[in-house]
Amino acid sequence: MHITDPSISIRNLKLSFGAVEVLKDLDLDVAQGEFVVLLGSSGCGKSTLLNCIAGLLDVSDGQIFIGGRNVTWEEPSRRGIGMVFQSYALYPQMTVEANLSFGLKNAGLPRDEIARKVAEAARILQIEPLLKRKPAALSGGQRQRVAIGRALVRDVDVFLFDEPLSNLDAKLRAGLRVEIKQLHQTLSNTMIYVTHDQVEAMTLADRIAIMKGGQVLQFDTPHEIYARPSCLYVAEFIGSPSMNFIDGAVAEGIFAAPVGDIALEGYDFAGPPGTGPARLGIRPEHIASGPEAEAMPVRLETVVELVEPLGSDTLVRVGVQGQSLWVRMDGQAVVQPGQALQVGFAPARAHLFDKATEARL
Amino acid sequence: MHITDPSISIRNLKLSFGAVEVLKDLDLDVAQGEFVVLLGSSGCGKSTLLNCIAGLLDVSDGQIFIGGRNVTWEEPSRRGIGMVFQSYALYPQMTVEANLSFGLKNAGLPRDEIARKVAEAARILQIEPLLKRKPAALSGGQRQRVAIGRALVRDVDVFLFDEPLSNLDAKLRAGLRVEIKQLHQTLSNTMIYVTHDQVEAMTLADRIAIMKGGQVLQFDTPHEIYARPSCLYVAEFIGSPSMNFIDGAVAEGIFAAPVGDIALEGYDFAGPPGTGPARLGIRPEHIASGPEAEAMPVRLETVVELVEPLGSDTLVRVGVQGQSLWVRMDGQAVVQPGQALQVGFAPARAHLFDKATEARL
Amino acid sequence: MSEPASLSATAAGADAVAPALSGPRGPRPRKRLSRANIIVYGTLIVVSLYYLLPLYVMVVTSLKGMPEIRLGNIFAPPMEITFEPWVKAWSEACTGLNCDGLSRGFWNSVRITVPSVVLSIAIASVNGYALANWRFKGADVFFTILIFGAFIPYQVMLYPIVILLREMGLYGTLGGLVIVHSIFGMPILTLLFRNYFTSLPEELFKAARVDGAGFWGIYFRIMLPMSLPIFVVAMILQVTGIWNDFLFGVVYTKPDIYPMTVQLNNIVNSVQGVKEYNVNMAATLLTGLVPLVIYFVSGKLFVRGIAAGAVKG
Amino acid sequence: ADLEVTHWWTSGGEAAAVAELARALDANPDHSWVDGAIAGGGGTARPIVVSRIIGGDPMGAFQFNHGRQAEELIEAGLLRDMTHVAEAEGWADIVNPPSLLEACTVDGRIYCAPVNIHSWQWLWLSNAAFEAAGVDVPTNWDEYTAAADALRAADIQPLALGAQPWQSSGLFNVLMATLAGPEVLTQIYGEGDSELAAGEEMARVFQAAAAARDMARGSNVQDWNQATNLVITDAAGGQIMGDWAQGEFAVAGETAGADYTCLPGLGVRDVISTGGDAFYFPETGDAEIEAAQDALAAILLAPDTQVAFNLKKGSLPIRGDVDLAAANDCMKKGLEILAAGSTMPDVNMLNTEDTNNQLNDLFVQFFQDDGITPEAAQETFVSIVRRKD
Amino acid sequence: MAHARPNPLFRNLMAKLAAIPMILTAMVVFVGGTAWTVTYSFTNSKLLPREKFVGLQQYERLWETERWMVSIENLMIYGICSMVLSLLIGFVLAALMDQKIRFENTFRTIILYPFALSFIVTGLVWQWILNPEFGIQGIVRGMGWVGFTFDPLYNAQIVIFGILIAGLWQGTGLVMVLMLAGLRGIDQEIWKAARVDGIPMWKTYLFIVIPMMRPVFITTLVIIASGIVKLYDLVVAQTSGGPGIASEVPAKYVYDYMFSGQNLGQGFAASTMMLLAVLIVVIPWAYLEFGGKKRV
């Protein structure tokens, strides 16, 4: 992917804590106005990367550019970034207004300009009535909004978010997620957003960077990541409930597995179709059941093992030849454990990975 | 629902911390072998109720029966309960084995019986290889299993779980959820399970008690709670994304709202259909769009406001007459903000609530 | 395959080299002697000198002979090192008729300190545990009174306690003194233990109750093994306090169990003509040796314990 | 039996003297002396003694200044009546002056054994210091004050004075007893005569005290014997101190007359007070200890003990019938005055410790702080006298 | 019946039994001893406590006594200076220690070790260092600056500061450790937020971190204040209250009048005044600790 005017460029970034290499030769280019989500399991280095961009950690090697300027050694406050933290990190003894204006005062801005910017940010975030309160008197969502406001007043090009919603409950999270999305549409500055939460990642991101062990495994649009995971890890990581996998071997357009041979008609190979041990992945929502299964190119006769009705959907675990598969069914579906069930899927919707390299075939 | 042989009966339970009444005249009957989930937003008194049942808090008034025995003033260890905590609460200085056998030793069981029970529990939970380790050397999921084991060895009738999975990551949570379900099927003892997480509640529970402000609002099967929420709060609380509401008034089988009159054909009124201000609720997954909408009794012409592609599904917010509705669409759906979209739903799938009392109509 | 609503307007094409970007790379060069470092280390070194000065004076003086001391400069290193003052302080210095120096008091101090430290920590830790985990009615009132007790000058309590001990038949015994030390150690120690136990997760306590452990079971099996840092803090505070105590040691005991500090007082205050500063300093150092050694050995745990016990927020 | 004896005699001369007492008791194979010395003076030792007695675990014997210090313990019945020993030993006949025994007597019963006579009214002068200053050794207070400037000029501290409060009030009381006369002191302290205290005569004493203050300025010592040491080492011209200072000169190997000069009554008038130390014996209810107490009480007044003890301590014996041929010049002067009957009661016999304490506070402040005028000090003095009981 | 609500007195009986030593100490020793002291402050007890009540006479005398006034003044000066300075120095040292410095352990041990020594020892050493002849003044004069004067222990105007020097030497180490522990408890993200906001280090400490450390400051203040009220040994060892009565403190007044002065009543009256002052400190503390729970 070629970006002509990257807002943030990271080149060969390395960072070690003592002997532990946390970021390994990492490259990343983020376009102007793009919303990038860093997604990965705990400890993969997401926060570390964000802190490096913010200048809160000194890199071991590599370069960081923001807005075309090399800021590798720049002070955090002079990088043109604003940051929002998981624990909000509001200054507890100051009012909301003081929290918002403290940084500006330090920058020596004139009083009326500070007032104007604070008022503007408060308006955007709809926290005007809260300006005189202290953080302790705010709810979690309101605190998070103030934390965003603190970045907002500083008129920066780049916003960095480190799991800003993970301390909130589900309801609030959903609401704020939409607000952040709209904020991005309003401001259209670059945003880098760290999260654990797939739903957040999928809904917010222009592009998602899936990280593992200090490296970026795949950096692509949400749709691509969902539809064409570049490796086994990403495939398994994305989607809930997660992808079903069947071990087998691929040869001449046929995937041979204990459940039977599956013809890979319509499968879009990433390269020339090879041969050898492979894993086939298929998402629960892409497995049809009952009458619909009839229409599918691949069909399996299975037995229902477990039923998890979620209301809106029903998750069903079915067994076939010692292999368990999760199937997502409609919320009104009526199935009982023990009952026989025909399921089917289209190979076009499946994913094939090399067993050894774990790369997409 | 009438239970002839309740495993747990709670009668007029009241509990106050100083002036704050946390539990208000609460009644609950749990059948033998039932899996009950307490669900509610933060601070509604779920943990408090669980602690009262366990005997870890002294009630202000009321009675608690476990297995027909009045245990209101019994010691926690003599109530025939086992408890699993959110933070695992493993004794950090003891090995897993010692953690499991601590309660048995306190009860003065002979050595070989303790060994037998510990081995049995370890087998069920598949933690045999971990017995000699200390909790610090375990992963989160393993710790949680040990915590469950601690309740398991004590051969109790009632298991109490206080958000046992909320410290784990999504992947692990899904796995352990299934294990707990299977454990319940194996042991078939009574379980009371506190959670925030709707998916857990829906999949695990035989019955869910929705709590708010120290009271139980609805206590019913997951399906009933999803399909026939007894009040506005429950309707809004259950389901993600949550139910859409349209304000209006009901009169003679017609719901009059700004978006137009909706004939309530097929709607199953809870009582005699009244008249007056009401809210109509409809879940995003029950709103059809595009061609399917044609077939629906109620149809609306809307404009797409926001699109949230989740991969497996796509959430779309549509606007009609100043009213916003969330619609769940297929993951492959192609919609753009600004595009016109016809949506529709069946009144049979809708929910009506009195505007003032918030009760289901 | 259908494209979802694509918002990434600028995303296009495959990997390519970004426009030439230049500037510094790699780790920020560290100036070994930055101005900030000079200030930090400079201040710390100056402060350390101030704190070490008295120790230096004590050590140096204790190694000088009296003639050299009379010459004047207390900061000058000894021209001729002599250990005689140490020997004298330890075993020869006289008080009244007894000329056996500090040695007589050393074992008494040990005999007083060990049980006093053990008992006072035992009581205070149980108090803190009861206050933190078994809150009962009135507990806060007793605790407030206890804290009030921390402020009472010891002298004020001297007579009431004499009467109390007499009534208990413990006056003049080792046991009586141990109780007195436990009483006066209780306020601050209880505060520390209470704060510490409050900071431990309450769920552990609940789990143990469900497991059928009683008050003592939980205390010994669950709480104690988790509380090493705060016990170290308590031990250091108590050893220091009790070892250095003079007033209680002399008022509530008899000559045969007088602690070392009484001897120290006698040596320091028995002026025979001129003050023998070198002997005084040696005696002082000898007396302070036990707490000092404990400090040097367990200083790290001390900070950790303080962090866990004194400071909750 | 073992007899624990508490005292605060820990300086060189004092310790040597108390050793004589211990030796005398230990000579009796039945009894032995267990030393319970507490350094730091009466202020440190007295609460310990009182606590031990109230606590019900008293020592066998303890030393107080006799006077009013033990009054209450006697009234409370905590101290043992030693009349039987006194009668057996015939103390009434031998104790001289008899006022010493009277101080031990309450309601006709005798509760303590006086061991020595201490007098406060001495001026100790360093011969070498005056030589260095080029003046003759003074023979009275006026000459001494006149020589102050010369001493200063020779870089010699004119008057040595320790910072402990009792030294300051002692100095003042000596000035009062010698310059105004013993009758004035007895009248003011004994009768609480506040008019006299406010009078012209006392004003002169305060002026003299101010002069002494000037002479004492610059002596940065704490303990009395450190001050004495300044005289011994000729760093100071003189010191007003009780006869116990004698012990320090003796330990330092100095000879009266040759190395130092002593002026009883400051050379103004030959009068000495007859305070002193006495041993008290708490009730223990233990027959063996009582036997030891009886033995000690008898030994304390025995002629041999009196000689040995007082020579070391530098004090005068409480009986006139012992031979003090070994005594030095100073002691002999004291003995003569004593024989002549020019004695006055000690301040401790007239004042309670409470009053003494207040006097201490007043005079330590006066002598250390030039800012306090003699008039202001006298005013406070009068109020203390008025309040005394 | 067994179902009836049991007597609340017997709930958690073992906890109550185990707290008996504490309850006894609190009620018998602290409350009882205090009540005893207050009661006898209205008597004219001399050497032994006696029930001869004289009303407020002891108090009248107390407040007429110059030494008492001096003592109070000294304690105020010492107390305020000691609190302010030890918090200031302790905090600054802790902040320096918190800069991820090398040899932190060594520095910390050096600053903390005086706390292991008794006040008697501290007093003695500093008495000596501050001695005009042998100590600092003597050394500086010996080096040629003849006019140099630094004799706090012999100058009535500043003697209390001479004691303060020693008191701080001994006490700041503990304050530093407490502050350090508090600093380590501050959320790291606050620091990061301040850096991103471009707030200079000193402002971050002053306006953000210090206000956040309120609980630590309160605990520290309780510990410092309880030490200040009891100030006695240090004065005795260093100056014995001199020169004159310039460095007297209330605890010493109490001690001297009770024991040397053999006027228990007077000593008790002085104690009562001190206890009253302590109550003024403890009650707000108890309020903050137990009353002000509503903070998040």
Ligand SMILES: Nc1ncnc2c1ncn2[C@@H]1O[C@H](COP(=O)(O)OP(=O)(O)OP(=O)(O)O)[C@@H](O)[C@H]1O
């Ligand atoms: N100061 C540090 N010293 C040593 N190792 C560290 C430090 N900070 C982080 N690490 C290690 O670096 C790795 C990456 O940490 P990081 O906080 O970036 O993870 P993360 O992806 O943000 O995880 P999470 O989702 O849990 O926040 C982890 O293995 C962590 O243990």
Ligand SMILES: Nc1ncnc2c1ncn2[C@@H]1O[C@H](COP(=O)(O)OP(=O)(O)OP(=O)(O)O)[C@@H](O)[C@H]1O
């Ligand atoms: N010890 C206590 N003292 C005073 N109030 C308390 C105490 N414990 C809980 N509460 C209050 O009681 C209410 C119920 O608390 P509880 O812990 O039962 O909530 P919950 O439903 O478990 O919430 P969560 O989902 O956050 O765990 C809350 O408002 C809480 O503030």
Ligand SMILES: [Mg+2]
């Ligand atoms: Mg992170």
Ligand SMILES: [Mg+2]
């Ligand atoms: Mg809870």
